Amino acid sequence: MTPTRRTVISGPPLPKLILGMMRLFDYPELTSPAALARWIHARLDEGLDTFDHADIYGDGRCELLFGAALQSDAALQQQVRIITKASIILPNQDSSPWRIKHYRGTGFHLRRVIDDALTRLKVDQIDTFLLHRPDPLADTEDLAQALEDAVSAGKISRIGVSNFLPEQWRWLQDNTRLPLVYHQSELSLLTSQALFDGTHEAQLRDGLQWLAWSPLAAGRLMQGTIGRALADAHAVTGMSPTALAIAWIGRIPGAPIPVLGSLKPERIQEAFAVDDAELPRELWFSLLEAARGHEVA
Numbered sequence: 291m292t293p294t295r296r297t298v299i300s301g302p303p304l305p306k307l308i309l310g311m312m313r314l315f316d317y318p319e320l321t322s323p324a325a326l327a328r329w330i331h332a333r334l335d336e337g338l339d340t341f342d343h344a345d346i347y348g349d350g351r352c353e354l355l356f357g358a359a360l361q362s363d364a365a366l367q368q369q370v371r372i373i374t375k376a377s378i379i380l381p382n383q384d385s386s387p388w389r390i391k392h393y394r395g396t397g398f399h400l401r402r403v404i405d406d407a408l409t410r411l412k413v414d415q416i417d418t419f420l421l422h423r424p425d426p427l428a429d430t431e432d433l434a435q436a437l438e439d440a441v442s443a444g445k446i447s448r449i450g451v452s453n454f455l456p457e458q459w460r461w462l463q464d465n466t467r468l469p470l471v472y473h474q475s476e477l478s479l480l481t482s483q484a485l486f487d488g489t490h491e492a493q494l495r496d497g498l499q500w501l502a503w504s505p506l507a508a509g510r511l512m513q514g515t516i517g518r519a520l521a522d523a524h525a526v527t528g529m530s531p532t533a534l535a536i537a538w539i540g541r542i543p544g545a546p547i548p549v550l551g552s553l554k555p556e557r558i559q560e561a562f563a564v565d566d567a568e569l570p571r572e573l574w575f576s577l578l579e580a581a582r583g584h585e586v587a
Contacts, residue, residue: 297438297467301417301447306540307562308373308501309333310342310549314352317553326359327366332555334369336562342474342501342549343411344375344422345403349382350410357412367413373501374411375422375452375474376403395425397436404440419446420474424458434466441468450474450501456492463496470498477502477546479516479538479581493544500546502539505561508551511535511581519580523573529564532557534577536564541574 320326333339343353353374360367377400381389407416419440421433440446450472451459463470473493475484477500484490493500511520512531520531529537539546550561579585 297441297469304340304371304499304501304547305338306545306547307338307536307558308340308342308547308549309338309553309558310503310551311352311356311553312342312344312347313551313553314355315348320553321355323355323358323362326355327363329553329555330359330366330370331363333558334366336559338558338562339369340371340373340417342373342503343407344378345407346376346378346380346422349380350406353407353410357410361412370413371417372411372413373418373420373472373474374407374416375420376400376407377422377425393423393425393427395421395428395433397429397432400433400436401440404436404445408445415444416446418448418450418472420450420452420472421454421462422452424451424454430462430465434462434468438466438468448472450498452501456489456496459498460496470496472501473498474501474503474549476504477539478505478507479511479535479577480507482578482581485542490542490544500542500544501549502546503549504551505539505548506532506535506550506552515583516577516581519577523577527573530560532560533564534569536561537569538574538577540564541569 315321320329341356343356345353360370377393377395379392379394381391384390404419437449448471449468450470451462452474454473459470459473477484511517520534523534524530536548539548548561550558552558575586
């Protein structure tokens with residue numbers, strides 16, 4: 291089946307920074323519903339309303355805690371937008387004799403995990419649902435039907451993919467009437483391959499907004515040659531290393547949206563306050579060279 295008619299899905303654009311919830315339990319001060327609700331309110335006051343989850347984050351506990359925070363303050367449920375992902379099965383979740391990490395992109399599984407996410411998060415609708423990884427064994431028509439049914443039922447609003455290659459997302463797009471809206475994949479000064487292997491141009495051509503996970507490379511940007519280059523750039527521009535790393539991503543055509551893993555208010559404010567003014571082209575390439583360890587060809 292190759293659908294020729296697309297179901298148009300509209301919605302407000304995402305903010306210029308998304309807050310990733312994978313490391314929620316690394317912040318003990320946020321692990322009560324009341325404390326997390328206060329933290330969410332503070333982010334909403336800053337203009338940040340979109341929170342990135344996955345069913346495997348904390349083995350479901352991150353979604354559970356987030357949902358408890360929303361339930362503790364009913365006003366929050368109408369103000370937040372949630373991205374969540376599924377299709378990865380961890381070894382402890384595998385009931386087979388092999389206890390193996392694997393992917394499960396079946397319609398039956400997706401219907402169940404979408405319902406489970408709604409229950410854990412205590413919301414009526416998930417703003418964006420992403421397939422976390424491509425499943426090489428997936429029956430794509432079956433998978434796509436489950437997503438179409440979830441959108442028709444109002445359980446999710448928009449769909450996308452995560453960590454896919456162009457032909458992988460194109461095969462899915464060819465088999466569903468729903469538009470793929472987002473592609474979430476890693477992007478930072480230390481992970482820039484997609485800018486040089488055609489993946490970025492494929493996203494632009496196919497109309498996928500890039501959601502960039504690990505934009506600060508889990509703190510590794512402050513080390514070695516790139517750390518020294520960011521310090522030197524700070525001395526010239528006055529921009530902090532965090533601001534420079536976020537601005538470097540913002541300079542890329544299509545304006546990829548960083549998914550920030552830090553939940554520290556000061557780090558969030560630092561990243562969100564980055565001016566939309568473009569980095570000089572020369573500084574962009576200087577930071578790239580420092581990160582890669584060699585000049586461009």
